[in-house]
Structures are given as structure tokens and as C-alpha cells.
Amino acid sequence: MGKVKGKHRLDKYYYLAKEHGYRSRAAWKLVQLESKFTFLRSAHAVLDLCAAPGGWMQAAVERVPVGSLVIGVDLDPIRPIRGAISVQEDITRPQCRAAIKRLMAENGCRAFDLVLHDGSPNVGGAWAQEATSQNALVIDSLKLATEFLAPKGTFITKVFRSQDYSAVLYCLRQLFEKVEVDKPLASRSASAEIYVLGFKYKAPAKIDPRLLDVKHLFEGGKEPPKVIDVLRGTKQKRHRDGYEDGDTTLRKxxxxxxxxxxxxxxxxxxxxxxxxxxxxxxxxxxxxxxxxxxxxxxxxxxxxxxxxxxxxxxxxxxxxxxxxxxxxxASPATANIEHESKDDEDERMLNEMEELTYSMERKKKRAKKLLAKRRAKDKARKGTGMQVDALEDGYTDHELFSLSSIKGKKDLVVVDSAEFDDETGDVQDSEHEDNREEDQEYSSSDVDSDEERRRYDEQLEDFLDEAYERFVARKDGGTKQRKRSKQNYKDGQLFEGGE
Known part of the structure; x- marks a missing residue:
């Protein structure tokens, strides 16, 4: 790639790279990505693809642990860097793989923890071809990374935003558990480059060859164009996908x-x-x-x-x-009457089922809340030492004096004539009444007799009297103690005044 001249390209990162001894301003992109995601500190083996002139290699050597292996590969020769090894090979050829394997065997490295790629083709005037060749270069570097990257490893690459950008993201998401996209500040705002970081490599035993095939991936990864919703009131996000293929005009x-x-x-x-x-x-x-x-x-x-x-x-x-x-x-309407009626019936049944389930859930929630409140009250009473009131909610029979069964004058007459069933709310015949009286005589759990009611009333009165006496005694005791302490305080003041 030839040297680009222009004073507008000499920004602050250019001068910072000169001050710190970096060979290119691109080193600050890696530094900023590292400060945000922290992937170099734990990397004991780093492979830098398309590494010339070596700025990323310099930044990696400074931040990896001592004694880590850093290898840089590029078509152009890379001047020696202390703590790193440079290889002049083409990453798309098998000779590059053989050279990397040889260096790994010499240094006792089984796999790389981090694979970097910051390469791009020679930039000319055909933007569409350059973007496609850049994304194809990304897939080639990913092929190499799948061979040498360790499980749970990290892969970082530069991608141009174009029509194939979504296909590249899809490919990376199939191979990595987490994929992040970031544009560091050192990257020029006018540039279409963006950096994609893949974390935690899945290391599958077998990879579908179509996933790493450029022709198949870029043809099948195209998404349908997004259409603006004209009836949407809110402001929508712009689509930065560029022009369509073969169309360089905005007027349609x-x-x-x-x-x-x-x-x-x-x-x-x-x-x-x-x-x-x-x-x-x-x-x-x-x-x-x-x-x-x-x-x-x-x-x-x-x-x-x-x-x-x-x-x-x-x-x-x-x-x-x-x-x-x-x-x-009316022709289309008559053709679809049966279909629409079936759909309406199915929809009505679904709505009824949803309403039933919703009402059941509400009843369950209501009962659960009542039970929780009752338990909280009991817990509070036990904690404060209060006695449980027998007349409180939950301890009485609410249906004993319920008037819900009396809905009119006839029902009132029936109740007065003692021919009304409390449980069912129906009028009983004389034969059924006789049978009920016989059942009540032989029932062992019936407590509605006058004798049982009188005993219950006496026990309840004794319980309330005893509770009231305890309350009065506790209150009187507290009052007497306060009076005694007040009198002692006055006596003490008089004694001090007499002295």
C-alpha cells in the first residue's frame, strides 16, 4: 500500500504515535480497544495478521505478560521488533499456515489466545470492489483463526461498513459466544472502518465449509431492504447501507x-x-x-x-x-366467508380461554394475598405478645348470619317458616326436613344446640373478662410506677434545696 500524503491526515494521534515510538497511528486504535475490553493482559500468545508496519505488534508486546509469544504476518517485510517474531507470507496460502505451525512448535505454543487483523486492500477508486475485497480478507483471516485460536479465545478484525457487513457479523456470531462492535476515537470519523470483537471462541469440532465460503456467505447473507414506516410518528433511525447495486440516484x-x-x-x-x-x-x-x-x-x-x-x-x-x-x-367477500367465520370462531374460543385463565390467576393471587396478610397479622401478634381475638377475621363463620340467600319477600317467608336450606338456598319439602332432623340427631359434629351455644357464650365472656383484667393491671402498674418516679424526683429536688 502506497504512502498517502496530505496535511489533513496528520492529526493528534499521528504525533502521539511519533512521540511514543509507534510505527503507525493505528497502534492507538488497539490501545483504546484494550482499555475498553481488556484482552491483552491475559493473552500469552498473540497472532497479528496483516501486521505491517508493526504498530499493533509494538502495542501488543508492551501490554501482554512477560515472555508471551507475539507473531506478526504480512506480505510486506516488517522491521524487527524486540519481543516479537515477524513472518513475510500471504495469509491466503498454505505456506503461511506451515510457517506459523513451525514457529508455534519451536516456542512450545499449542494455540493462540488472541488473533488480530487490521488489514485492508490497496485503496483505489472503486469503492464497491474494495469493500468486498476487504470483507473477503476478513473471512480469510477468520479461516486462519479457526485453525490456531484456542477455545475461549478472542478475535479482533477491521470491517468496512457495506452491504456485506451483516453477513460478516452473522459468520462471527456462529463461531463466538459474544460479538461486540466498536469504533475507537483514533479511527477517523470519515472512514467507513469499524472493529468487530469476537469473545469466547466456541471451537466447534466441525465447521460448515459454506460458513467460510465468501461467495456463499455474501450471497446468502443479504437482508431485504428496510422500508420506512410512513405512518410512524416518531423519528426513525437512518439506514447507512449506501446505494443499491447499480443505482447511484436517490430519486425513485x-x-x-x-x-x-x-x-x-x-x-x-x-x-x-x-x-x-x-x-x-x-x-x-x-x-x-x-x-x-x-x-x-x-x-x-x-x-x-x-x-x-x-x-x-x-x-x-x-x-x-x-x-x-x-x-x-362482493366477489372476494363471498369467497372468504367460511374461512373468516372459522377464524372468528377460533379467535373467540382463544379469547374465552384467555379470560378464564386470567380470572383463575386473579383468584389465586387474591387468595394468596389474603393468606399472606393473615399470616403477617398472626406473626405480629405473637411478636408483641398479644392474645388472638376470637372475633377477628378468619376465626368466625361469615355464613352464619349471611343474608345473601334472602333475595325477596318469598325467601323471607320461607326463612321464617324454617323450611329454608342454608347451604343450597332452596326450599325444603316436609319429607326432606324430616330426614334432615334425623341426620342432625345422629350427627356427632353438630354444635348448634342451645346448650352448646350457652357454653360457648360463657367461655367467651370469661375469656374477655380475663383479658380486660390483665390489661387494666398492666396499665395501673405502669401509672403507679410513673407517679412513684415523679414523686422521688420532687423529693430529691427539695432535699437539694434544703441543703
Whole structure:
């Protein structure tokens, strides 16, 4: 790569590199990445691909542990660096792999903890070809890294933001557990370069060869173009993907007929900049009474329209579409009646199931909250030494005096006549009443007799009287003690005054 001349390139990082003895200002990119992600301190073996003139090798030697192995590979010769080994080879050829393996065997290294790549092709005037060759160089360096990188190792590479950028990210995410993207301050803002860091190499036993095939990866990794949502009120993020293939203009034109008869009108409004009426198929649309001058003015430049303008165009499209196709009013509707009815029924059943599950969950939560509150009250009473009140919530029968079963005058008459069932709320016949009386006589768990009620009332009164006496005694004792201490304090003051 030839030397680039220009005073505007001599920024502060250029002079900092000169002051610290680095061979290139790119060394500060690695220094800044290291300060943010910290990957050099634990690396005992480092492989730097496309390392000339050696700035990254110098920064790595200064920051790796003492005695670590640092190897730099490049097509151009690299002047010797103390603490590092340089190799002049092409990373795409098998001779490079053989040379690296030989150096690893000589230095007792089994695998590299860190693989660096900061290479780029010779820059010319064809930007599309240079970006593709740069990303192809990244894949070649990744191939080499998969052979020599240790498990849980780190791979750092420079990538140009282009149409193949997402494919490179996809490839790295298949091989590394964590992938970070960063642009250090030392990288010029005008440059399209960005650095991708892959941490914790998965070291798979077998790698799909198509994953590292440039042709297959870049063809299959293209994502569909993103369309701007014209009805979205918030400001959207810009797409920095550049121009489309073979298209270097920003003005895109669509005919009015295509817009009206299209099934995706929103995509057309978000992707084109103008709707024209020049086509022969657009003549009836242009001369139609619904096509006002305002519609034509809005179609001239879609980039300056707002949300309400786009709504107006969509409404015009629906009206003129109905006006131009009167015969197709009910034909599509009748064809899809059965399908829509089935879909509606399924949707209704799903909604009912969701409501049932939601109500059950609410009941469970409510019961859980009540139980938690009751337990908290009991715990607080036990902690303060208070006696449990037998009349508190949870210790009485709420259905004993419940009036929910009486809903009218007839129910009141039934209750007065003692022919009402408390449990079911139904009127009992005389035969059922006799059977119930017989069951009550022989029931061992029935406590509704007058004798049991009288005993229960006496025990409750005794319990309340005893609790009140304890409370009064405790209160009187505290009052007497306060009076005694106050009297002692007054006596002490009188004694001091007499002296």
C-alpha cells in the first residue's frame, strides 16, 4: 500500500504515535480497544495478521505478560521488533499456515489466545470492489483463526461498513459466544472502518465449509431492504447501507397505477420518492374526478410529506380503487366467508380461554394475598405478645348470619317458616326436613344446640373478662410506677434545696 500524503491526515494521534515510538497511528486504535475490553493482559500468545508496519505488534508486546509469544504476518517485510517474531507470507496460502505451525512448535505454543487483523486492500477508486475485497480478507483471516485460536479465545478484525457487513457479523456470531462492535476515537470519523470483537471462541469440532465460503456467505447473507414506516410518528433511525447495486440516484419513481393496484401501498410510499401519472395506464386515474390537484401535488415529492398527508393519499387510493372496480364488490367477500367465520370462531374460543385463565390467576393471587396478610397479622401478634381475638377475621363463620340467600319477600317467608336450606338456598319439602332432623340427631359434629351455644357464650365472656383484667393491671402498674418516679424526683429536688 502506497504512502498517502496530505496535511489533513496528520492529526493528534499521528504525533502521539511519533512521540511514543509507534510505527503507525493505528497502534492507538488497539490501545483504546484494550482499555475498553481488556484482552491483552491475559493473552500469552498473540497472532497479528496483516501486521505491517508493526504498530499493533509494538502495542501488543508492551501490554501482554512477560515472555508471551507475539507473531506478526504480512506480505510486506516488517522491521524487527524486540519481543516479537515477524513472518513475510500471504495469509491466503498454505505456506503461511506451515510457517506459523513451525514457529508455534519451536516456542512450545499449542494455540493462540488472541488473533488480530487490521488489514485492508490497496485503496483505489472503486469503492464497491474494495469493500468486498476487504470483507473477503476478513473471512480469510477468520479461516486462519479457526485453525490456531484456542477455545475461549478472542478475535479482533477491521470491517468496512457495506452491504456485506451483516453477513460478516452473522459468520462471527456462529463461531463466538459474544460479538461486540466498536469504533475507537483514533479511527477517523470519515472512514467507513469499524472493529468487530469476537469473545469466547466456541471451537466447534466441525465447521460448515459454506460458513467460510465468501461467495456463499455474501450471497446468502443479504437482508431485504428496510422500508420506512410512513405512518410512524416518531423519528426513525437512518439506514447507512449506501446505494443499491447499480443505482447511484436517490430519486425513485413509481406509477400511480402500480400504487393503486398494489397489495403493499405502505412499502411503496416508504421506498419511492415520487408517484407519476405519465404512463398510459394512469390516464383514467389522472382524469378521474377523485384525483384532485392536491393529490397530484402530494405525489410529486413524497419525501417532504407528513403523517396526515400519507393518510390522505391512502384514503384517495381506497376511494379510486372502489370507483374503478365496481364489479369486484362482493366477489372476494363471498369467497372468504367460511374461512373468516372459522377464524372468528377460533379467535373467540382463544379469547374465552384467555379470560378464564386470567380470572383463575386473579383468584389465586387474591387468595394468596389474603393468606399472606393473615399470616403477617398472626406473626405480629405473637411478636408483641398479644392474645388472638376470637372475633377477628378468619376465626368466625361469615355464613352464619349471611343474608345473601334472602333475595325477596318469598325467601323471607320461607326463612321464617324454617323450611329454608342454608347451604343450597332452596326450599325444603316436609319429607326432606324430616330426614334432615334425623341426620342432625345422629350427627356427632353438630354444635348448634342451645346448650352448646350457652357454653360457648360463657367461655367467651370469661375469656374477655380475663383479658380486660390483665390489661387494666398492666396499665395501673405502669401509672403507679410513673407517679412513684415523679414523686422521688420532687423529693430529691427539695432535699437539694434544703441543703
Amino acid at each position: 419513481v413509481c406509477s400511480a397505477a402500480d400504487f393503486i393496484w398494489s397489495d403493499t401501498p405502505l412499502d411503496i410510499l416508504g421506498s419511492v420518492s415520487c408517484i407519476t401519472f405519465e404512463d398510459t395506464a394512469c390516464v383514467p386515474i389522472k382524469d378521474h374526478a377523485l384525483t384532485a390537484e392536491e393529490v397530484k401535488a402530494l405525489c410529486d415529492d413524497l419525501r417532504v410529506l407528513g403523517k396526515q398527508d400519507f393518510k390522505y393519499l391512502l384514503k384517495w387510493r381506497m376511494q379510486i380503487r372502489k370507483a374503478l372496480s365496481p364489479s369486484q364488490k
